[in-house]
Amino acid sequence: AEDRAGTPEHAGDPRRDRLVATGAALAAVAGALGLYLAVGSPGIPDQPFAARLKAWRASDPASLGAPQMAAVLNDLVKERPNDPQLWIFLGRAQAAAGDPLAAARALEQAVRLQPEQSDTWAALGEAFVQLNEGEVGNDARRAFDQALKIDPASPTARYFLGRAEIDAGRRDQGLAMWRALAASLPADDPRRSALKGEIARVEAGPSAAAQAVAEAAPEDQAQMIRGMVEGLAARLQAQPNDPEGWARLIRAYGVLGDADAQAKALAGARKQFADRPAVLAEIEAAARK
Incomplete structure (x- = not known):
């Protein structure tokens, strides 16, 4: 018989039930799992991968990092390739683990099975x-267009299509899309406040400091940018409860190509917001933009 989600054959599979329960929340907490967690445990370097995979499959999925979750799900989809939910969870885990190519492939399979x-x-x-x-x-x-055809209220699709308009120079159209999206979100939804902050920054246009950098001679621009980033880092040391500031700092170090400083900033954000996983997930998502 075909192996499909929801059939009696799998309705009582506790391992799948735990994965389904955890997978439903994976998108919200994926950033807190760590983007570049190494698969495996440094405490057991000699344990073969197959043995570790078996142990992970027997574990509570909530205890696994994103790469470990992806390894388990990748194993499960081989057993049940017609289960769209497993492909969805696999794609989300792979995205959280910093492998967007694998995530896209998994999610393409999911939409083929459940369009x-x-x-x-x-x-x-x-x-x-x-x-x-x-x-x-x-x-x-x-x-995103297909998502909107199915559900015109899709927040993710509306956000990114609005951003595409702004990036393409159609600022007014993009801002109108974002304002409508913000108005549709519940007042206590953290995405609403984050989006309003983005709207305000786009409306304000480039800051005086950014304008000065743009007008500076090429040889002076890098030094000016570095100075601005160092100023932001110093401010966050004094006032660390600033999620948007941490996201900007992490992103800025990436632009500068300073991987060590970026890793330190990310570690600082994780330490500061260790007890607020939803906020930390937003920081890491914003830093990837």
């Missing part, structure tokens, strides 16, 4: 954006 799910199309579009280093390219746009 009527708006959230899956939106997740596929987001994987394409991550794969394209923050740009909303044609593949991402098609996925």
Whole structure:
């Protein structure tokens, strides 16, 4: 018989039930799992991968990091390739583990099996954006358009399509899309306040400091940017309860190509917001944009 989600054959599988329960929340907590966690445990370097995989499969999925979760799910989809939910969870875990190419492939399989799910199309579009280093390219746009055809209220699709308009120079159209999205979100939804902050920054245009950098001679620009980033880092040391500031700092070090400083900033954010995983997930998601 075909191996499909929801059949009596799998209805009582506790391992799958635990994965389903954890997978439903994976997107919200993925950033807190760590983007570049090494698969395996440094405490057991000699344990073969197959043995570790077996141990992970027997574990509570909530205790696994994103790469470990991806390894378990990758093993499970080989057993049940017609289960769209497993492909969705696999794609989300791979995206959280910093592998957008694998995430996109998994989510493409999910939409082939279950094409009527708006959230899956939106997740596929987001994987394409991550794969394209923050740009909303044609593949991402098609996925977001499909998400909106199924669910015109899709927050993820509306956000990224609005950002695409702004990035393309159609600022007014993009801001109108973002304002409508912000108005549709509940007042206590953290995405609403974050989006309002982005709207305010776009409305304000480039800051005086950014304008000065743009007008500076090329040889002076790097030094000016470095000074601005160092100023932000110093401010966060004094006033660390600033999620948007941490996201900007992490992103800035990435632009500068300073991997060591970026890793230290990310570690600082994780330490500061260790007890607020939702906030930490937003910081890491914003830092990837």
